[in-house]
Amino acid sequence: MKVFAQVIGGDAVQYTLQEGATIADLKKQEPKFASYQASINGDSADDNDELSDYAVVTFSEKIKGAAPRHN
Numbered sequence: 001m002k003v004f005a006q007v008i009g010g011d012a013v014q015y016t017l018q019e020g021a022t023i024a025d026l027k028k029q030e031p032k033f034a035s036y037q038a039s040i041n042g043d044s045a046d047d048n049d050e051l052s053d054y055a056v057v058t059f060s061e062k063i064k065g066a067a068p069r070h071n
Contacts, residue, residue, distance in 0.1 A: 001016070001021065001054075002016055003026065003055045004055070004056045005030065005057040005058075008060045012056070015030065017029065022047060022048055022049060023040075023048070023049050024047040036060060036062065039058050041055055041056055
């Protein structure tokens with residue numbers, strides 16, 4: 001199957017993956033995506049989410065949560 005992937009602000013590149021491939025499989029094929037948070041067709045995704053043919057995967061900087069408040 002074919003998917004398109006890009007880091008926000010970069011060019012989309014087409015990748016060919018096996019049917020049933022996940023975000024983790026895409027990250028293995030293209031290691032530069034390893035440190036980014038993925039979204040599939042605009043929806044937040046994690047490494048276990050399965051991709052579909054012609055999905056658009058966008059990678060962005062991971063956002064770190066705020067520290068809990070202690071009163």
